[in-house]
Amino acid sequence: MSIVAETVEHVVGIDTHARTHTYCLLHARTGAVIDTATFPTTKAGNARAIGWIVRRGQGSVLAAIEGTSSYGAGISAALLERGFDVAEVRPAARSTHAHAGKSDTLDAEAAARSVIGRDYDTLARPRQSGTRTDLRILLASRSIIDQQRTANRNALTALLRAVDLGVDARKPLTDAQIRTIAAWRTSRAASSEVSAIARREGRRLAVAVLEQTESLKTNHRELRQLTEQLAPGLQEVPGLGPVTAAIIVCAYSHRGRIRSEAAFAALGGIAPLPASSGNTTRHRLSRSGDRQLNRAFDIAVRSRMSYDAATRDYVARRRAEGRSNREIRRCLKRYVCRSVFRQLQTCMA
Numbered sequence: 001m002s003i004v005a006e007t008v009e010h011v012v013g014i015d016t017h018a019r020t021h022t023y024c025l026l027h028a029r030t031g032a033v034i035d036t037a038t039f040p041t042t043k044a045g046n047a048r049a050i051g052w053i054v055r056r057g058q059g060s061v062l063a064a065i066e067g068t069s070s071y072g073a074g075i076s077a078a079l080l081e082r083g084f085d086v087a088e089v090r091p092a093a094r095s096t097h098a099h100a101g102k103s104d105t106l107d108a109e110a111a112a113r114s115v116i117g118r119d120y121d122t123l124a125r126p127r128q129s130g131t132r133t134d135l136r137i138l139l140a141s142r143s144i145i146d147q148q149r150t151a152n153r154n155a156l157t158a159l160l161r162a163v164d165l166g167v168d169a170r171k172p173l174t175d176a177q178i179r180t181i182a183a184w185r186t187s188r189a190a191s192s193e194v195s196a197i198a199r200r201e202g203r204r205l206a207v208a209v210l211e212q213t214e215s216l217k218t219n220h221r222e223l224r225q226l227t228e229q230l231a232p233g234l235q236e237v238p239g240l241g242p243v244t245a246a247i248i249v250c251a252y253s254h255r256g257r258i259r260s261e262a263a264f265a266a267l268g269g270i271a272p273l274p275a276s277s278g279n280t281t282r283h284r285l286s287r288s289g290d291r292q293l294n295r296a297f298d299i300a301v302r303s304r305m306s307y308d309a310a311t312r313d314y315v316a317r318r319r320a321e322g323r324s325n326r327e328i329r330r331c332l333k334r335y336v337c338r339s340v341f342r343q344l345q346t347c348m349a
Contacts, residue, residue, distance in 0.1 A: 002119070003117055003118060003119060004028060004116050004117070004118055004120050004123070005029050006029075006120075007028075007060075007062075008061060008062045008085065008120075009027070009028055009029075009059035009060050010026065010027060010028055010034070010058075010059065010060070011025075011026050011061070011062045011064055011112045012026070012053055012061055012064070012112060013064045013089075013107075013108040013109055013110065013113070013114075014063060014064065014065045014066065014072065014111060015104045015111060016041075016065065016066050016067045016070075016072035017071055017104070018041065018071060020038050020039065020041060020045075021038070021039055021041055021045075021049065021071075021072070022036070022038045022105055022107070023037050023038070023052065024036045024108035024111075024112050025061075026109070026113065031116060033109065034057070035052075036105050036109075037052055041075070043074075047078070050078060050082055060085070061085070062084075062086075062115065063079050063085065063087070064087050064088075064112050064115045065088060065089065065111070066088075066090070066107070067088075068088045069126070086125070087115055087123040087124060087125060088125065089111045089114050089115060089124070090114075091107065131226055131229055132230065132249075135223070135226050135246050135249060136250050138246070139223070139243075141219060142216065142219045145216055145219065148212055149209055152208045153178075153209050155205055156173065156178070156181070156206060156209065157169055160173070160202065163195065163198040165195065167180075178206045178209055178210060179206075179210065181206035182203060182210050184199055184206075186199050186200045186203055220243070221242075223242040223246045224242035226246070227249055230249050230348060231249050231347050231348050232347050234248070234340070234344070234347065238300075238303070238304055238308050238311075239301065239304045239308070240300050243296075244296040244300055247295075247296040248296050248340060249344075249348075251268065251290055252264070252341075252348065254348065255344075255345060261337065261338045261342065264337060265338070265341075268293035268294045268296075268297060268337065269286040269288050269291065270286070270289070270293075270294060270334055271334070272330055272334065273286050294333075297333045297336055297337055298329070298333060300336055301329050301332040301333050302329070304332065305328075311332065315328055
């Protein structure tokens, strides 16, 4: 095991923002500040910053960057392309600023100093780009599109219930009704100005719902393809589909990120927590961890409980033992998490 100060000659801390990044170059062994500078976040600004690092940091340099997947994504990619060693650091805690004050220069220096004494092999590295990044983008996009479609559908239902446009909206609208509304001809003169406006608004909302539905179908196909590339065969696991499998792959990321299946369960808040008291010995669900990952396994378990014969038999046995549905789902989620982690270890590099 070797610490950063024994591995590299210089460390540059980078405090990232939307318009500018602030850089602080330290000597790794002595901790002395060599220089500080601020550059814009443009492509030209990143090139100038790299030139500044090369001129002032002779020898090996480690870049300690805040937010490598957000504000620092551009400079991280530029440094990696030039062959620099890059590590991700967290912003300094608020308690740190209480005595030393706060500025971009101080934050950049704190980022550099936070890695000097750490084990070089355990440094957090920027998430790999490429297919995994595309998968995360698709998942984020899907969430937004789904929220917008639900909002438009609810708005259309509320409109039809408030204004009589000849559509029975007492129950949730069917896809056939939405397609009919989207095909309305709004240029025709209506019985009143209010109904004419209502028809135009109803048609606009219906068209938006149909467009978002098609976007979700395209998103679903792309998720299926990318997930199959990264984790072949994962979607064949009972209860997993393109969306849930994509969430699991993004959380797992790559082999070596998570040390064991127990750590994977803890990451998703699936590891049971003891909740015993007196003569009662029991466990409960965890409310911490990655809630999207937890949700993916919950969907998989609920699907198995409905459609998988072996799982239904297991549920019947556990119910006969006096277990509640919540306790049964907790046990099943832990089992599915364990089996999925083992498959990920096999099918992903």
